[in-house]
Each structure stands twice: as C-alpha cells, then as structure tokens.
Amino acid sequence: MSFLTVTYALTFYFAAIVFVFGLAYRIRTYAKSPAPLKIPTTPAPTTRTGVVVRMLKELTVFESLFKSNKWIWLFGILFHAALLLAFIRHLRYILPDWSLLVFMQPFGKYASFAMVIGLGGLLVRRIVVDRVRYISAPSDYLMLVLIIAIAASGMLMTFVEHTDIVALKAFLLGLIFVDWNPLPTDLILLVHLALVALLMIIFPFSKLLHAPGVFFSPTRNQVDNPREHRHIAAWAAKLETSGK
C-alpha cells in the first residue's frame, strides 16, 4: 500500500470521526439549549402539523429567506439544489449499480455549473455589497472559496482530465469495509479529496451547522399556541413543583 493511499485513508478516517462526533456533539448542545420563551415568528401555524409543514417549506424552498431577500434566495437555492444533485451523483462511488442512480448521473454533472454560479453570486455579494462586506468574517469567505474549489476540482475531473473512477470506487469502498485499495494518483483528485476532508473537519466548527441548526430554531419550530397552552421550560417547571 503506497504512502499516499495510507495518508489519504487515515485522513478520511480522522475527518469522518471529527465530522460524526463533532456533529453529534453540536446537535446534542442544540437539543439541550433552553428555549424559555414562546417566540414563533408570526404569522405562525397553530398546530403541530402546521409546524411540520412550515419546517418542510423552510427546508425545501427556503421560505423565510425568500421573504427576506430575493437575491440571496436565488443564489442560495441554486447552490443547495445543485449540491443535492451532485450528492446523488456521488452515491455511485459507494452504492451498487442501480438504474435510478445511472439515470441521475448527468443531472449531477450539469448541476455543477449551477453550483458554481450560486456560490459565485454569494461571494460577489459579500465583496460588492458594502454593508455585507463590513460584517463578513474570514470564515464567511473561507466556506464559499472552499466549496467553490471543491466544485471546480470536481468539474475539472468531469469535463477536462478524468481520473480512474473504478479504482476510486475501490478505494472508497475499501475505506468503508476496512479493506484498503490503492488510490489513483491524479493531482486533481488528490486536491478534490483533500478539500473534502478539510470541509468535513471544519464542518462542526463552522456556519455550515445551519444544516442541523435549522431544526432547532425556536422561531420556526414552535407552535403558536401561547394562550391555549402555557409555555414552560423544563427547568422552570421543576422550580415550580419544588415550590421555590
């Protein structure tokens, strides 16, 4: 097994551990954070089902973002939809042959253009809109540039200088089943994979946590029923019963 294969294999194990445990830790923190007040953004649904519908709209079409800013919404949804298609395309590296997966391949291929356009739009916004530039931290740029670099290196492999994807699949399956196979040594692939590992490692410490975080947003996930039911946090309820 070459030095390169071992290095990348260990890097991906490390990245996967940081990603999974880091994310689990974050989600646990979010779940345990107190939400002492009833603060759904009105008009809000008055039933549990209504909240589920609201969350689904939030997740699939970014409803509140659409209501607040059309440009960010446009570039944002372009990027996220493309990300979903690219993700589906990449499933071929771990899943067995499946006709739907074969059918979805070209969608992921051309989604890469939408992805770069979306991210490019968001990056231009950060640089060009002065009040957004004022509040932009280095990590805001880093995330955009990192994902653009991942998309660009992926596109280079799809459209310009391909790699050996059969060997790549053998490598990735080898990571999962702990039966290592050699990694192809194409430079673009190595860059692509290194950037992805970096993204996985940085994910639990970054703004990308909006992905799990959206589920814990009290302004979105609360039912608008403060008059029907008294809203009382668990810790406050405990104080009441103990009579203090």
Next chain:
Amino acid sequence: MIRSMFKLLPLLLGLVFIAGPSYAGDRVKLPELAPAKGDKCVEPTDVMRRDHMEFILHQRDETVYGGIRTSKHSFAECINCHVTPRADGSYPRVSEKDHFCASCHSYASVKVDCFSCHADRPEKAIKRGAHGHSHASFKNFDVDTAQHRLAYKDDGSGITAQAEGSAQ
C-alpha cells in the same frame, strides 16, 4: 465531551490498523472482467483501463470526420477480442453484467452509449440473415449495422461509401 472523543481516537485508529491487513483482499468487490481472446491489448492494460474512451472517441473522429479508418483502435476489434462466449456458447449482451464492458460500467454506474448503434457481440457471433430482411426491425439494429458497415475511402474527390456486407 469533545475531550472524551479525542481519547477514543487512538483506539479507533488502532482498530483500523489491526483490522485493515487481516481482512485485506476479500471484503471489497472489484469488477470481474471476462477473459479476452488475444494475449495482449493494443495498449498497455493500465492505460486502457483509464483511457479506453479517449482512444475510441479519437478513432471515431478520425473515421467519421477524417475518413481514416484504421484497425488498431477499431471498436469492432475491441468487441471481437473482448466479448467471448460463455461456457454454454452464448454471448453476453451489454445489458448483462458478465459482458466485458458492463462489468466495469455497471460497477461505476457509467452509461455506455456505444451500443445504441454498434454491435455488442463479435461480428461472427451475429447470425447473418437469421432475421431475414430485418431492416425495419429496430430491435435487431446491430445485425443491420454489422451487415451494412460502411467503409469510407478517400479517393481524393471526396468521400465515397460502399457497403461491405452487401458484397457477400
């Protein structure tokens, strides 16, 4: 919480090191390629595994645009050598996983466009005339393609075409 996770890390990596070599070689399924007829390919095997599509596309452009048809990277020759009969004498089709092309292409979910026009079995495996005048039958399209494969020859005055199969 985070600190306890990092304590686990060496343990997990240790497991990987111990488990890795002992399982090596039998857990990941690799594509199984059908044996070829000849003893070696027109290019080195590792080059062909990576770049066969480049050769085939280049050959297509040379042939279709330039009118130069050579046999070295001829697609029909790929098929003649690589698609071999099974034990029962039948030839695998590209829709079946034991077809030479399909073994890797299905492994990596890559669609093969070649066979919507080209035959997926060697020329001699296709029963000529078995379907009679099957020109209208789209299902047997590869039979027609094999019979009426056109040879393009540049005689200086432009490209002329003649049907090989019809001469038989």
